[in-house]
Amino acid sequence: xxxxxLRQRAARERGGEGRMTGKIFRAIFFSAMAVLLIxxxxxxxxxxxxxxxxxxxxxxTEAELAAHGLERQGQAYLEGLPQGNLRITWIGGDGTVLYDxxxxxxxxxxxxxEREEVQQALRTGYGESRRYSETLMGRLLYAAVRLEDxxxxxxxxxxxxxxxxxxxxxxxLLVVTVLAAxxxxxxxxxxxxxxxxxxxxxxxxxxxxxxGFDELAPLLRRISSQQEExxxxxxxxxxxQEELDTILEHMEEGLLLLDENGKLVRMNAAACEMLxxxxxxxxxxxLTLCRxxxxxxxxxxxxxxxxxxxxxxxxxxxxRVGASPIRQGEEIKGAVLVFMLMADAAQQEKDGSAQAAPxxxxxxGGDPHRS
Amino acid sequence: xxxxxDERLEELNREMTGLGMLCETAIRRSAxxxxxxxxxxxxxxxxxxxxxxxxxxxxxxxxxRLLLRQQPVANDLRMISxxxxxxxxxxxxGVQSADIAExxxxxxxxxxxxxxxxxxxxxxxxxxxxxxxxAFVKRDIEIARSVIAYxxxxxxxxxxxxxxxxxxxxxxxxxxxxxxxxxMIAKYLERIGDHAVNIAKWVxxxxxxxxxxx
Numbered sequence: 001x002x003x004x005x006l007r008q009r010a011a012r013e014r015g016g017e018g019r020m021t022g023k024i025f026r027a028i029f030f031s032a033m034a035v036l037l038i039x040x041x042x043x044x045x046x047x048x049x050x051x052x053x054x055x056x057x058x059x060x061t062e063a064e065l066a067a068h069g070l071e072r073q074g075q076a077y078l079e080g081l082p083q084g085n086l087r088i089t090w091i092g093g094d095g096t097v098l099y100d101x102x103x104x105x106x107x108x109x110x111x112x113x114e115r116e117e118v119q120q121a122l123r124t125g126y127g128e129s130r131r132y133s134e135t136l137m138g139r140l141l142y143a144a145v146r147l148e149d150x151x152x153x154x155x156x157x158x159x160x161x162x163x164x165x166x167x168x169x170x171x172x173l174l175v176v177t178v179l180a181a182x183x184x185x186x187x188x189x190x191x192x193x194x195x196x197x198x199x200x201x202x203x204x205x206x207x208x209x210x211x212g213f214d215e216l217a218p219l220l221r222r223i224s225s226q227q228e229e230x231x232x233x234x235x236x237x238x239x240x241q242e243e244l245d246t247i248l249e250h251m252e253e254g255l256l257l258l259d260e261n262g263k264l265v266r267m268n269a270a271a272c273e274m275l276x277x278x279x280x281x282x283x284x285x286x287l288t289l290c291r292x293x294x295x296x297x298x299x300x301x302x303x304x305x306x307x308x309x310x311x312x313x314x315x316x317x318x319x320r321v322g323a324s325p326i327r328q329g330e331e332i333k334g335a336v337l338v339f340m341l342m343a344d345a346a347q348q349e350k351d352g353s354a355q356a357a358p359x360x361x362x363x364x365g366g367d368p369h370r371s
Numbered sequence: 372x373x374x375x376x377d378e379r380l381e382e383l384n385r386e387m388t389g390l391g392m393l394c395e396t397a398i399r400r401s402a403x404x405x406x407x408x409x410x411x412x413x414x415x416x417x418x419x420x421x422x423x424x425x426x427x428x429x430x431x432x433x434x435x436r437l438l439l440r441q442q443p444v445a446n447d448l449r450m451i452s453x454x455x456x457x458x459x460x461x462x463x464x465g466v467q468s469a470d471i472a473e474x475x476x477x478x479x480x481x482x483x484x485x486x487x488x489x490x491x492x493x494x495x496x497x498x499x500x501x502x503x504x505x506a507f508v509k510r511d512i513e514i515a516r517s518v519i520a521y522x523x524x525x526x527x528x529x530x531x532x533x534x535x536x537x538x539x540x541x542x543x544x545x546x547x548x549x550x551x552x553x554x555m556i557a558k559y560l561e562r563i564g565d566h567a568v569n570i571a572k573w574v575x576x577x578x579x580x581x582x583x584x585x
Contacts, residue, residue, distance in 0.1 A: 287385065288508055291392035291501075 025188035032180040048162050055159060056128060059143040063155040067145040070153055075099055086155055091118055093150035117144040121152045137164055254339030260332060262286060262303055274314045274339050298323035302335035318342035376441045380450065383433055387454055390426040391504035393419055394461045397468035398500050398563060402493040404475045405556060416472035423465030430458045453577035460566040464500060467559040474552050487535060492528035495521065496560045499567040506574045518571035525564035532557040
């Protein structure tokens with residue numbers, strides 16, 4: 001359980017449900033083993049029943065033949081029989097054991113009158129029974145025939161239990177298990193490869209043009225749909241980027257964007273010109289590119305969340321710099337600095353105040369310029 | 372994943388660049404005050420010197436912590452030991468810029484004689500300081516070597532200024548105070564140039580591991 005939990009955790013950490021080959025291997029192997037076990041149980045059960053029946057029929061025939069021989073020749077007939085695997089017991093009408101080929105002193109054996117097969121034979125002429133022996137770990141089959149003199153001749157044979165039989169086939173069973181594991185591993189690897197190959201060679205640009213299993217069709221349709229969406233979004237982003245680039249690069253004002261760590265995200269051509277920056281600015285800190293103390297201080301101030309403004313000389317031109325933080329909610333995500341040449345700034349202020357100014361009052365006495 | 376040492380070295384780099392920026396600003400404002408006779412510009416220089424001193428102490432402390440805790444080797448050790456040397460020179464640039472500013476504000480130096488190559492010297496020195504800091508920031512030994520070579524110009528300017536001032540003292544018989552102030556200023560500028568050269572040499576050492584000799 002613990003090992004299984006560890007495997008599951010490892011699979012989760014890998015971000016998946018484990019290897020497909022392993023899954024297929026387990027499916028094939030356990031299916032094969034399940035079929036094997038069910039087959040063994042069913043076949044063993046059926047065969048065991050059949051062989052028991054056969055043994056009993058055979059035992060009955062032998063008992064009847066032996067009874068016939070005993071009636072004709074007496075005990076000498078029994079003593080002349082080969083030992084074999086049969087146990088022959090001649091029981092008197094009162095249950096006394098008259099002869100037993102497994103015991104030299106038959107008289108010492110206990111009374112057999114109460115035995116089921118003996119009772120049945122005395123009643124009906126033939127009796128049979130089955131008994132399980134702990135000692136022999138197997139079953140004993142009994143067949144008893146009543147003789148003309150009222151005595152009973154009983155034959156018995158031992159039969160191994162089904163578990164012993166199964167134990168007997170354990171070694172071949174292990175060989176089959178190993179063979180099943182080997183074949184399962186082989187087929188699971190091959191099957192995994194065959195399943196994965198079309199996936200690995202999918203043309204993601206044209207997913208619907210891929211030939212493959214029918215089962216992949218829903219996946220391919222989803223990929224196609226996503227590709228179309230991605231293309232649309234990419235086109236849209238490119239267009240927006242182009243628009244932004246056009247605006248920024250043609251601005252007369254310098255614009256500088258910093259991220260929350262003070263690294264440059266974007267700097268337009270005007271800002272590069274004003275700050276005399278000739279190298280690629282993206283990703284570098286402002287201090288690395290521009291050591292104008294006023295600019296750096298404004299940027300630091302903006303990154304702390306405070307707006308600021310300063311007038312300074314950049315490349316011998318007067319310039320106004322404004323810095324503002326960029327916020328996302330309460331969080332400061334960066335800063336923006338705008339550089340404006342003082343002449344432009346002054347003109348903008350003038351334009352702004354002209355727009356805000358109230359209209360001039362009408363003169364009394366009409367237009368003085370009219371004659 | 373960046374190690375703590377890498378992060379501290381980046382911090383050291385940033386602090387050094389910040390100190391360099393302060394020094395550049397200090398010398399620029401002092402020169403501005405001197406040449407434009409702008410005492411207002413000169414008044415901000417002592418504040419800058421305070422910042423320079425503070426930054427100097429912080430950087431020294433950072434370098435000592437790095438040496439003790441991180442036990443750097445090879446390139447990193449070279450960089451830190453160069454930084455320890457460079458901050459001293461940067462600090463001196465700040466101090467001497469403040470000295471120039473003090474002379475301009477306190478001693479009423481007045482207008483500077485336009486024939487003296489003081490403007491040229493001041494501009495050369497500002498260029499050297501800027502270039503030495505550039506060399507440090509960009510780890511560019513070519514820029515560093517150009518700073519070292521530039522020192523000759525500054526030394527030549529100083530010798531010319533000294534000769535002219537001595538001659539003026541002898542000939543005009545004017546109060547020598549202004550002449551001496553100008554000589555001191557020229558000397559400070561020449562020393563600032565020397566410190567810029569030292570910074571450039573330490574940049575070369577931190578990049579190549581070799582001491583640059585003229």
